[in-house]
Amino acid sequence: QVQLVESGGGLVLPGGSLRLSCAASGFSFKTYSMGWFRQAPGKEREFVAAIAWRGGMTYYADSVKGRFAISRDNAKNMVYLEMNSLKPEDTAVYYCARRTSNANLMTSRNAYGTWGQGTEVAVSS
DSSP states (O other): OOEEEEEOOEEEOTTOOEEEEEEEESSOGGGSOEEEEEEOTTSOOEEEEEEOSSTTOEEEOTTTTTTEEEEEETTTTEEEEEEOSOOGGGOEEEEEEEEOOTTSOTTOGGGEEEEOOOEEEEEOO
């Protein structure tokens, strides 16, 4: 059974940091590119970051570039999102996703066919 389970969300002050984790199981993790998306209340789910299965190339949304870092540990079947200098506009539910379609760009929701249940991040004073 393919499964993605996120953890690490919470309430943080503006300027603070959080590290999200995603535990993958049920598939050959090292052969799949992985991504993080987020969805704020009343908004569409949007791309945050992705990491390729081969070579570890990373991609970021302009809004998080320089503040967030995605990484993976193929030995542990884990993908991480390190978030620094958090802003109130980063408040959202964050989802881990497995890329299942090479016909769509790494940054497109349509490229991902497996999703976790999400972990909530709230940035507020």
